Amino acid sequence: QSAPSPPTQKIDRTPADRAPVARSRLLSQYAELLTVTENDLDPVALSEEAVALAPEGESPLRARILVTHARVLANVGREDEAEPFATEALGLAERLSRPVLASDVMTTLSGLHVKTAVGSEQEALRTALEVAVVRSQETGALNAELRGRFLLGRSHQDDGEWDVAARWFASCLEAGTRAGTPWAPYVMASRWQLA
DSSP states (O other), X not given: OOOOOHHHHHHHTSOTTXXXXXXXXXXXXXXXXXXXXXXXXXXXXXXXXXXXXXXXXSOHHHHXXXXXXXXXXXXXXXXXXXXXXXXXXXXXXXXXXXXXXXHHHHHHHHHSSTTTOOHHHHHHHHHHHHXXXXXXXXXXXXXXXXXXXXXXXXXXXXXXXXXXXXXXXXXXXXXXXXXXXXXXXXXXXXXXXXX
């Protein structure tokens, strides 16, 4: 039997009844990490626990945990369930005047249905995602910008629009390299798609 991974050890040492906010933050981060790795764990269950333990009211941490939960749900094809969490997170981020967080949430919201939409709905979602990328650049929300560029590339790739897809993947690679993160998850995925 193998020993638990370091994140699991830290979560196990953070009792839910004594440190709910710390445990919520750890569970949320761990759940999102699990979505980009191959494993047998259930990121949705961890993320749901994080939401249940998140601080109530006008809290930036609550907004972060909600938008992470939306991404975790979207990662398993539950975009419709994800939308209310992302919408609540956006409201919190805007009320709290957190532009970087709001950019992250907007990228998440814009990307929820961009892969499944068709026709004019798809174009509207792509436009919203492009606006989110620009806003992410302006606010310095690098992860949101990279995610948006990658999602736009995938959207065009899914429609067989290879040249446009390649431009978005290349722009993700360039932005990540400029920022000193040439192997960040969306940058690495864009590099792979270009290859």
